[in-house]
Amino acid sequence: MNIQVLGAHNCESQSSKFTCLLIDDVLAIDAGGLTSSLSFQAQQKLKAILLTHQHYDHIRDIPAIGMTFFLHQATINIYSTQPVYDALTTYLLNGKLYPNFLEQPQPNPTIKFTIIEPYRTEQIEGYSVLATEVNHSVPTVGYQVTSPDGKTLFYTADTGPGLAHCWKYASPQLLITEIIGSDRYSESAKKVGHLTPSLLKQELITFQEVKGYLPQVVVVHMTPTLEKEIEAEIAVVAKALNNPITLAHEGMKLHL
Ligand SMILES: [Zn+2]
Ligand SMILES: [Zn+2]
Numbered sequence: 001m002n003i004q005v006l007g008a009h010n011c012e013s014q015s016s017k018f019t020c021l022l023i024d025d026v027l028a029i030d031a032g033g034l035t036s037s038l039s040f041q042a043q044q045k046l047k048a049i050l051l052t053h054q055h056y057d058h059i060r061d062i063p064a065i066g067m068t069f070f071l072h073q074a075t076i077n078i079y080s081t082q083p084v085y086d087a088l089t090t091y092l093l094n095g096k097l098y099p100n101f102l103e104q105p106q107p108n109p110t111i112k113f114t115i116i117e118p119y120r121t122e123q124i125e126g127y128s129v130l131a132t133e134v135n136h137s138v139p140t141v142g143y144q145v146t147s148p149d150g151k152t153l154f155y156t157a158d159t160g161p162g163l164a165h166c167w168k169y170a171s172p173q174l175l176i177t178e179i180i181g182s183d184r185y186s187e188s189a190k191k192v193g194h195l196t197p198s199l200l201k202q203e204l205i206t207f208q209e210v211k212g213y214l215p216q217v218v219v220v221h222m223t224p225t226l227e228k229e230i231e232a233e234i235a236v237v238a239k240a241l242n243n244p245i246t247l248a249h250e251g252m253k254l255h256l
Contacts, residue, residue, distance in 0.1 A: 001151040001256040003174070007033030008220045008248040010057055010180060016224050017250050018057040021155060021176065027125060029143055029155055033250065034061035035068065043068045047125045051080035052157030053140035054087035062111075063092060066101035070110040078113045079124060081131065083139040085115055119169065132166045134159035136193035144170040151256035158221060160193035163203050167210040173256055176248070177203075178221035182229035194221075197233035204241055214243040218254065222247060 002024050007017035018032025026047040028034055035043060043065060052058055062078070069076045093102050093111070101110035116122055118131045118141055126148045131141035134156055142156040142163075154172035156163060180194035189196050195203070200219070208214050217238075222230055231247055238245040 001145075001147040001149075001153065003153065003176075003254040003256070005218075005220065005248040005250065005252040005254070006037035008222065008250055008252070009224055010221050011224055012057075013224070015250070018060055019158075019178075019221050020061075021220075023127070023145060023153075024147070027127060027145070029145070030058040030157070031061040031065065032057050035064040036061065037250070040068060044072060044074065046076060048077040048079060050124070050129065050143050050145075051078060051084050052142065052155070053136060053138050054084050055138065055158065058158070059084075059088065059092065062088065063098045063101070066093075066099070066110050070099070070101060070105070075108060075110060075112050077124075078111055079116050079122070079129070080113075081118065081139060081141055082115050085113055088113075130169055132169050134166065134193075135162045136160065140193075142166060142170075144172060147256075153256065154215075158194060160190055160195065161199050161203060164206045164210065167207050171211060172215050174218065174254060175207075175215045176218045176220060179219045179230055179234070179247075180221060181223050181226045183233055185226075197230060197237050200234075200245075201237045201241065204237075204243070208241075214241060217243065217245040218248050218252075219245065220248045 004022040007020035009016035020032040020034045021029040025045045028049045118133050122129045128146040130144040134142045136158045144154045146152045152172045153174040154170045156177040183196050183198045186196045
């Protein structure tokens with residue numbers, strides 16, 4: 001399994017993009033910095049996109065990828081939960097901001113949306129995909145993705161503390177999770193459903209208690225101006241847990 005981090009931040013500039021992961025060139029998770037990171041050729045290789053929740057920084061490039069596929073008379077598959085579908089159809093793909101690629105063109109609309117249920121394994125383009133609910137300010141799911149050769153990653157999506165129940169379902173070799181800010185923001189992070197280094201540490205301790213091991217950990221969704229502080233604090237956590245924790249960056253490649 002080859003994973004490319006297309007977006008690793010919660011703000012966008014020339015050098016930072018909204019959160020987005022690409023697996024084996026064909027499966028994207030979230031659509032923050034999706035089209036802005038990929039050539040048209042690379043966009044057309046996409047087979048499916050998994051969305052974790054409705055926040056703008058995770059769905060932003062859906063209309064843009066829709067236009068690429070529309071112009072090539074191709075179809076892109078998007079998977080998520082009912083609340084994400086409802087938000088997309090109400091606010092974004094409603095035919096007012098941009099064409100409604102869920103219904104156009106007929107008879108084969110550009111976007112084929114499939115609603116998934118948490119805790120039920122789906123087969124998507126050869127991958128086993130399991131969504132689990134996480135604690136965020138809107139309904140959000142993390143995804144465990146297992147490749148045909150048995151390699152497994154778990155992406156928590158945007159989440160606050162309280163991931164313990166996910167570990168009953170997930171046994172990843174690679175855990176991609178989030179940190180929004182440094183420890184001085186822990187109280188406000190908890191309120192809006194995000195993590196900081198010390199909050200992540202507690203989640204990893206629980207992971208180890210439940211699973212008996214720790215996976216490789218990669219962190220996305222950082223606030224760019226706090227990245228140096230986060231990096232220093234996460235180094236202390238990694239040392240305490242004796243386990244590598246890496247801050248992701250745009251263009252980062254991981255191999256399982
Ligand atoms: Zn969010
Ligand atoms: Zn976000």
